[in-house]
Amino acid sequence: MLLRNVGYIGGGLLLFGGCTPDRKPNGTSKQAASSGIEGGQVVLDPAKFPTAFKESPEFAAQVAAGKLPKVAERIGQDPLVIKPVHEIGKYGGELRRVFSGASDSPNASRFCAGPDNLLYWDYRYEKVQPNIARGFEMSADNKELTLHLRRGMKWSDGHPFTADDIMFWRNDISLNSSLSKGASSLRLRGRDVQVEKVDDFTVVYRSPSPYALLPELLAGSTDLGGPSHSGHRGGGGYAPKHYLSTFHPKYTSEAAANALAREAGMQAWPLFLLNRNSWFLNPDLPMLTPWVVTRPLNNPPWEFAANPYSVWVDSDGNQLPYIPKITMALAKNADVISLRAASGQLDFQDRALPVAELPVLIRNQERGKYTVRRAPGDSMDCAIRINLAYDKDREIGDLLRTVEFRRALALGIDRDQINQTFFLGSSTPSATLPAKSSPYHPGDDWQLRWATHDVAQANQLLDDVGLTKKDAEGYRLRPSGKGRLRLDFQSAVSVLNYPSIGEMIRKHWAQIGIDVTNRSAEGVLLVERTLTNELMMTVHTVTTDDPFTLPDTMMAISTDTYGGLIGIPYAKWFASDGKSGSEPPDSVRALKDAIALYRRGLEVDKAARAELGQQLFKLHTEQVWSIGIAGFGLTINGLYCAKNNLGNVPSKIVNNSALKSPSNVLPMTFYYK
Structure with missing residues (x-):
């Protein structure tokens, strides 16, 4: 059965010969502009920001009990405002997914992490936008990139996020040969890009020669692409200084840091610090993600809860995410994953859905109360x-x-x-x-x-x-x-x-x-x-x-x-x-x-x-x-099944590695109708 020459309309799936979106010379997608690519949009005009904030019933109860600060204090002065793709959602529910094993950490960093890049792409994959950072400028000679951070933004444990967290990562992790290779994205013609703190909310990257690509590297799937993506390898672009300095000999002593490592069953402090900086393994790690890990990958089911200090809000001022819990069950066998999806046991699944099972997934859409969508890849x-x-x-x-x-x-x-x-x-x-x-x-x-x-x-x-x-x-x-x-x-x-x-x-x-x-x-x-x-x-x-x-x-x-x-x-x-x-x-x-x-x-x-x-x-x-051998098809996150009662799921998205798809569906805006 040659599916690329077959149209299936009833379930919302169309598979014709032209599976790959056209791209303009600047790398943008003609399909995005004219063929239904859609997505939530970051609101960049402060005049359109909400003037008041609301929160989930669970967090409101914790505020009333004195266990959390008020929502406006948790979010700060510069929220990351998103206009959902379809409508304002409502709170509640638990989203069910599966992951395939110890090497499947990208399952979460591509879905639950926001993403947590300092910068990120718009949903059309046309331009780099503010993300964790609230703004940026590149100098006319492309040698200096200035980032402006969000004032009042906090880590998931309530500690302020400032320029010190970028400097700590750069000086004490990235440039520490015991922990990292130095971030290749911050090295140009054999020379390091200098990272300098201007004030608590401003950082400048000074390159030895023009570096027009740097904003795209901060926005993409690189060693600067957020702690959820590469913190465990010494990358990420920033790290929680107040937490990780406990395990770093510069801030204690080598003897003390090694003692903590041995107590945890590890030989030396570098391995232990990187372990503590692994979002998927360490629920205690403060993060800037919409959800935080509550049960780690190596003790399935892998579980996540809404971050009370999430800086994401919708255009009506509701703190995101709408869905307070995500559970990922372990399913090593692709047949098991397909069976669970086809029987309606998964609310949203993209990763590890085998193309070979596509006919089965299509055939069971009505019974499983889900819709199969396609997102052909660029690779x-x-x-x-x-x-x-x-x-x-x-x-x-x-x-x-x-x-x-x-x-x-x-x-x-x-x-x-x-x-x-x-x-x-x-x-x-x-x-x-x-x-x-x-x-x-x-x-x-x-x-x-x-x-x-x-x-x-x-x-x-x-x-x-x-x-x-x-x-x-x-x-x-x-x-x-x-x-x-x-x-x-x-x-x-x-x-x-x-x-x-x-x-x-x-x-x-x-x-x-x-x-x-x-x-x-x-x-x-x-x-x-x-x-x-x-x-x-x-x-x-x-x-x-x-x-x-x-x-x-x-x-x-x-x-x-x-x-x-x-x-x-x-x-x-x-x-x-x-x-x-x-x-x-x-x-x-x-x-x-x-x-x-x-x-x-x-x-x-x-x-x-x-x-x-x-x-x-x-x-x-x-x-x-x-x-x-073969490419540009549906294998790499190219299929996604979403339950029909899950709101704000885009009908078509750009599937690209730099976007860490499906991050660009903005799952924090999903809700149950």
Whole structure:
């Protein structure tokens, strides 16, 4: 059943060939402007702010009992005002979701966190707007970004949020080598961006050269993208000084900080401090999110309660969120998730809804009293990430660093079969590229470059690199002749059953004489193996929405995440200006060209970045640094089921990694009708 050529109208789902929104040259969406993209809007004009505030009955009772300050005191002088997408809601209820396991922390940071970026995008993905910060200005030379914070805003424990929390994060976490790599988003041409406090509510970022991209990095899914997103890795852009300083030797002593760590069963203070800064693990962590964790991810069900100090209010002055509680049950099996959604047990679910179950979800809409909506993504749903720096087996590593070998592997894959089997035809077979509508797309001629199924050409390329000898079963021998050449996939089940796709690819590659060991592993284990340079290849997503704000899977730039599989040692070399890590050898010297293009793109405005981005994608595609399979479909948060009695659910949204979708549906405005 080729669903991308089928229209289903009764349940509100339309799946036609054009799944990906058109984007204008500046990166905005024509579909947003003309085809029904909708969302709540941040009210920016203070003259339109509400003059009085209201709160939930639960919080009103606590105020009456003397357990909470009045709502106006909790919110402060500068509320974050949102005009809901459809109507003003009402308080009450419990929202039910599921999560898939220990590696699924983004489930909450993408839904329950606000988001908590200092800046964020508007719902059309056209412009950066104030968020946790109430305003910002960029200097004419693009070297200074000034942030203005919300006066009277408080952490979830009632402590004031000020510029000191940004300075504490920058000086004592981000620039502390025991806790962080220094935030790559605040490093330009090998030099740090200086962060300076002007007063309690004003901070200036001073860049060593023009840095037009910085507001977008603060607004996106980066190491500056809020504590809920990356606080556990030392990122986030700010942190609660009054709380975390308790665990920091600068504010106590190393002996005292280590003693606290050992008491908690951890070896040393850095690990303990990062644990305490993990929103999903530590219910005691003060946050600026609409909901706060009351029961952690590692003790399911994962639970959240409304933040009494939430700065979000609707345009009538009602403190948000409307729904006081969110519960996420653990459901490791995708079939279980689909069954719960189809039976109406989930109020809103997007993450881990498999495309293969779409017919079942559509068929059960009326009985389950929910509606399935689609939000096609802007990125690659599935690709093979290759560790170009792999050296555990040098002979295999040298092959992976040989472009003809990578091209042969790419030509050995039947993308149409994978698309039909795992995506029901809803994705588009492609090399590693952005959507055709992206300003960074290099043109139609590049869509299937080294991305067709051509067994004859693949075999010829493998012969040309010297892999001409085979064993009795037809598998190619190692270049040294010492046994069969065997590659290794290690993949996790996350938003898709990637190990099953790996198994299909294993069968494809058998046709060109390449043997593969295909293994399933937990996501946290894959992160560890990536950071220690042990992982050879994995089947997963490759983020291609924007190579400048989300470069991790596009080039050797990430030194501390699973996304940096392209070559952690090379990324360390680039990040340190050659002081650590490993310099890319001549076989992958084009990685240096990619970094040069990327660094130029950081300094120029969006319009000027388009050509540089196209060059980056051409380079990545020609060199096959990852093997694109299929993209721009419904796999990555592209389906969402919402109960029919849940109000303020947008009918169509932009699905983009920078937006941390579905954050852009603004769940704090959801309510039960």
